[in-house]
Amino acid sequence: MTKILLTGVTGYIGGAVLTRLAKRDDFDSFDIRCIVCSPEKAEKIKVLFKNVRPIVGSRSDSALMTEAASEVDVVIAMANCNDLDAATVILQGLKKRFEESGKPPIFINTSGTGVLIDDAAGMYATETIWDDTNPDQIETLKPSQPHRPVDLKIVGADAEGYVKTYIILPANIWGIAKGPLFDSGISHKQSVQIPILIRTSLDRGHAGMVGLGKNIWPNVEIRDVADLYNFLFDATLSPSANLGHGREGFYFCTNEEHTLYQVGEAISEAMLKMNKGKGGAPTKFTKDEIDKYFGGWDVLGSNSRCRANRCRALGWAPKNTTKDMLASIDAEIELVMGAAAASDKL
Structure with a gap:
């Protein structure tokens, strides 16, 4: 065994x-x-x-x-x-x-x-993969x-x-x-990067990004x-x-890639639908906001590009795409707002 x-x-x-x-x-x-x-x-x-x-x-x-x-x-x-x-x-x-x-x-x-x-600070997409x-x-x-x-x-x-x-x-x-582990409150239901951008955007009243949001990350x-x-x-x-x-x-x-701008744009659109924002393009986080929300670290503006060739050789074939990720942001926002409302009642 x-x-x-x-x-x-x-x-x-x-x-x-x-x-x-x-x-x-x-x-x-x-x-x-x-x-x-x-x-x-x-x-x-x-x-x-x-x-x-x-x-x-x-x-x-x-x-x-x-x-x-x-x-x-x-x-x-x-x-x-x-x-x-x-x-x-x-x-x-x-x-x-x-x-x-x-x-x-x-x-x-x-x-x-x-x-x-890297230290792109949202200003460019690296060619290093x-x-x-x-x-x-x-x-x-x-x-x-x-x-x-x-x-x-x-x-x-x-x-x-x-x-x-x-x-x-x-x-x-x-x-x-x-699943049962999540439904019973044993395990956490959400990840880190998108939820923290959502909480930050809700607090500042508009979706945001580091620099110009041109940096690229893979998603899965x-x-x-x-x-x-x-x-x-x-x-x-x-x-x-x-x-x-x-x-x-x-x-x-990893599967596909996205820019930080794309995530900010999707958050902005979702906030507009929920009457939590005015829509439009995400705006640049100020230095004070990066200090306040991210402890002074602009890591969300970095690039992190790679290919999962060794993983795919095992037979792993991820099904969910960048388009799916952006479409999921509505549900992510609802969960974040629900958790915040529940916390306020405590």
């Missing part, structure tokens, strides 16, 4: 991945454990999934994390992709597993295409880039030979996640993200799969 440890199942990606895994015909054949901070959510997970054992605790508890990782064949980490300490203790546990079994365990970690960002089948190109990324310290730690562990590592880098994820829908994790998980268990790992184990989880 394959033993699996999941982190981040109460989050957006983690909840979607567990929901997808639960649809597998062989789901009940796995011994699954998950790290959960909340005892209440742990009890709900027990009710939903008979073969999922919640471990109540924190990823910052090094003893707990090391022990949990040392007892499994596969770790799928979907929590904070910048938590170097958490990645380190997971690797310590997996090294112990290797020393006891003689077989390298599997570590599937979640990073993000934020590792590719990163390819996940080109490890030499990826190795030119500076260690100071977001997520990069964790990525390098994990790749280094693979090079030591005691673990096989695979890093999934989702793009701008969109879509409202659905949450169900397509979960499908990729499932494809990669299958491939890691297949003895016949010639699967890239370590320095060749970066998997860009």
